[in-house]
Amino acid sequence: MIADKVRTIWCRELQRDDISVDDDFFALGGQSVIMARIQGAFIEELGVEVPIDQMFLNPTVASISEYIESLDVVIR
Amino acid sequence: MILQGNRVALPSVPVVHKQFEAHTEATPDAVAVFCGGHRVTYAELNAKANQFARFLVGRGHGRGAKVGVCLDYSIDMVVAILGTLKAGSAYVPLDPSYPAARLELLLRQIPDALVVASRATVGLVESEAVEVISFEQLSDHLADLPVTGPEVPVTGDDVCYAVFTSGSTGTPKLTGVRHEGWFNLLNWLMREYRLHRGSNNLVVSAFGFDLSQRSLMMPLFCGATQYLMASRNFDVAMAYRMLTQHEIRTVHCASSTLYLLVDWETARGGEALTRLDYVLFGGEPLKFERILGWARREGNTCTLLHQYGVAECTDVATSYDLADYRSDEHDIAPVGRPAYNTEIHILDERMRAVGAGECGEICISGTSVGVGYLNDTGPESERFTTVVVDGAPRRLYRTGDRGYVSQAGELVVLGRMDAQVKVRGMRIDPTDIERALGRLAGVREAAVVTSHTDSGESELVAFVVPAGDDLAENDVRPRLLETLPRNMVPARFINIPRIPLSPHGKVDRAALVDAFRNQYTRSGTTA
Numbered sequence: 360m361i362a363d364k365v366r367t368i369w370c371r372e373l374q375r376d377d378i379s380v381d382d383d384f385f386a387l388g389g390q391s392v393i394m395a396r397i398q399g400a401f402i403e404e405l406g407v408e409v410p411i412d413q414m415f416l417n418p419t420v421a422s423i424s425e426y427i428e429s430l431d432v433v434i435r
Numbered sequence: 436m437i438l439q440g441n442r443v444a445l446p447s448v449p450v451v452h453k454q455f456e457a458h459t460e461a462t463p464d465a466v467a468v469f470c471g472g473h474r475v476t477y478a479e480l481n482a483k484a485n486q487f488a489r490f491l492v493g494r495g496h497g498r499g500a501k502v503g504v505c506l507d508y509s510i511d512m513v514v515a516i517l518g519t520l521k522a523g524s525a526y527v528p529l530d531p532s533y534p535a536a537r538l539e540l541l542l543r544q545i546p547d548a549l550v551v552a553s554r555a556t557v558g559l560v561e562s563e564a565v566e567v568i569s570f571e572q573l574s575d576h577l578a579d580l581p582v583t584g585p586e587v588p589v590t591g592d593d594v595c596y597a598v599f600t601s602g603s604t605g606t607p608k609l610t611g612v613r614h615e616g617w618f619n620l621l622n623w624l625m626r627e628y629r630l631h632r633g634s635n636n637l638v639v640s641a642f643g644f645d646l647s648q649r650s651l652m653m654p655l656f657c658g659a660t661q662y663l664m665a666s667r668n669f670d671v672a673m674a675y676r677m678l679t680q681h682e683i684r685t686v687h688c689a690s691s692t693l694y695l696l697v698d699w700e701t702a703r704g705g706e707a708l709t710r711l712d713y714v715l716f717g718g719e720p721l722k723f724e725r726i727l728g729w730a731r732r733e734g735n736t737c738t739l740l741h742q743y744g745v746a747e748c749t750d751v752a753t754s755y756d757l758a759d760y761r762s763d764e765h766d767i768a769p770v771g772r773p774a775y776n777t778e779i780h781i782l783d784e785r786m787r788a789v790g791a792g793e794c795g796e797i798c799i800s801g802t803s804v805g806v807g808y809l810n811d812t813g814p815e816s817e818r819f820t821t822v823v824v825d826g827a828p829r830r831l832y833r834t835g836d837r838g839y840v841s842q843a844g845e846l847v848v849l850g851r852m853d854a855q856v857k858v859r860g861m862r863i864d865p866t867d868i869e870r871a872l873g874r875l876a877g878v879r880e881a882a883v884v885t886s887h888t889d890s891g892e893s894e895l896v897a898f899v900v901p902a903g904d905d906l907a908e909n910d911v912r913p914r915l916l917e918t919l920p921r922n923m924v925p926a927r928f929i930n931i932p933r934i935p936l937s938p939h940g941k942v943d944r945a946a947l948v949d950a951f952r953n954q955y956t957r958s959g960t961t962a
Contacts, residue, residue, distance in 0.1 A: 385916055386909040388926060391859075392892060395671045395695050399702065402672065411670035 362424040380421040436781040440773030449591040449618035458658040471665030482582035487518025498523030503550035505529035508663040523587040525594035530643030591615030605870035612805035616749035632658040645746040650687035678707035689718040689860025709735040717742035718860030743770035749803040769845035777801035800831040897925035
């Protein structure tokens with residue numbers, strides 16, 4: 360599922376393995392540099408460019424995964 | 436020691452929007468602003484700005500007034516800025532990426548201002564403190580106003596914009612600069628680097644930042660096109676795509692944004708950044724090794740201008756072409772020579788000039804020195820003083836930065852003389868954050884320092900003394916995010932039993948930095 364792939368990317372870029380799908384990116388210590396790396400990983404690994412503004416509006420694995428699904432693009 | 440910028444005569448009425456109006460006369464059909472697929476020509480933009488200026492004057496917000504602009508990057512934002520300048524009023528950027536509580540604190544500093552918002556931002560500035568109008572609601576009314584300017588007699592001494600910077604009292608300082616200083620800065624960059632009608636620019640910095648004001652106005656000062664990202668937050672993928680798709684020649688940014696762009700291009704093998712004419716950047720110590728590989732890439736024709744300045748003295752005071760920099764000869768990349776009509780002084784604590792090559796406080800005098808703080812900031816206004824240059828008194832600002840002048844006559848910046856820190860180009864007073872932390876339930880006391888990550892970024896580290904049980908990072912951080920801009924929220928929170936003090940009874944920040952290094956390497960013991 361997309362949420363699994365997204366969570367794997369978050370765990371890697373935030374360097375922690377205890378992230379649940381409802382944890383807030385900023386509460387986890389996320390910053391703009393890390394967000395840019397996650398955006399890059401979404402492009403490379405899922406084939407989708409997620410606007411940074413959407414990542415701010417959807418700061419959890421669950422909500423950003425839902426957003427990506429709503430784009431209706433073929434996820435690798 | 437004094438470094439003197441070239442003396443260059445300015446027009447008798449050095450006001451920034453006159454330069455824009457001259458381009459409107461010369462090239463009315465040229466594209467002035469491009470944003471999110473929408474574009475506006477110089478003539479269209481000028482007409483809209485005139486209508487908005489007439490509205491402001493009619494409402495009593497003309498010469499000498501303040502207009503808060505809480506808008507996302509858009510054509511409307513540029514209309515609001517130019518209209519405010521034409522009305523003789525000063526605009527105050529209110530960054531919509533800030534939390535509403537922070538914006539409320541800023542609004543309370545400008546009680547007499549009119550605030551312009553949009554449907555998307557009006558909810559952020561609902562305040563008892565000021566009058567707020569929505570741009571969309573205004574549009575019908577504006578369209579009925581004449582498209583000619585209100586011809587307000589603006590002078591070079593009028594305040595053109597004022598930006599908020601973090602202050603030691605916990606109250607943000609509102610720093611005002613003059614039209615003449617801003618005109619001088621833009622004229623210097625345009626002439627020194629031969630910017631022209633083709634020098635299209637992409638804005639990549641947050642609106643609240645002083646460098647964004649220059650980035651926004653520079654292309655309009657040159658007759659070029661301004662490219663804006665339809666994004667509230669900096670979006671590196673979008674920025675890079677725009678650099679690839681459009682004829683963009685310049686970017687103004689903080690060092691940390693340059694690293695992001697360079698990393699993005701390097702990881703994906705693009706060329707858009709290397710094909711730029713200029714990246715003008717600064718705001719924090721340069722980690723040259725972060726960009727060395729990219730800078731030396733074959734075919735890279737982008738000139739990197741390493742710059743230094745402070746908001747109190749109209750943004751940029753010095754500039755240096757990094758092509759001249761030999762990292763094996765000097766540890767620290769210089770920031771170069773002063774702007775036109777600007778002097779850099781290196782002074783000791785008794786305000787006497789130090790000898791050649793000696794270290795001291797960097798002080799700035801000349802045209803670029805601003806009008807000072809427009810709100811009550813207590814003793815901080817004492818940093819503005821007067822010196823005699825060439826027999827005439829000149830206003831001088833003591834920056835609080837330490838530095839020296841190299842043998843080649845270039846300024847080198849070493850760091851702060853006080854506890855202020857630079858994070859992603861923004862000057863932050865740690866006491867501002869400490870006070871916000873201290874107001875949180877469960878926090879008895881707090882101290883904030885900076886540390887450097889492995890990749891060269893500086894990050895904020897908070898030491899908190901809990902009132903009861905240890906505080907959890909994912910409890911403290913969200914509460915802080917409700918009151919502070921994101922770049923002021925520490926990356927790390929560490930519980931300690933007490934804040935170490937120096938023999939003088941001040942917070943011992945060096946001990947905290949050491950403690951962080953130890954704690955960090957042991958890991959797992961942080962909050």
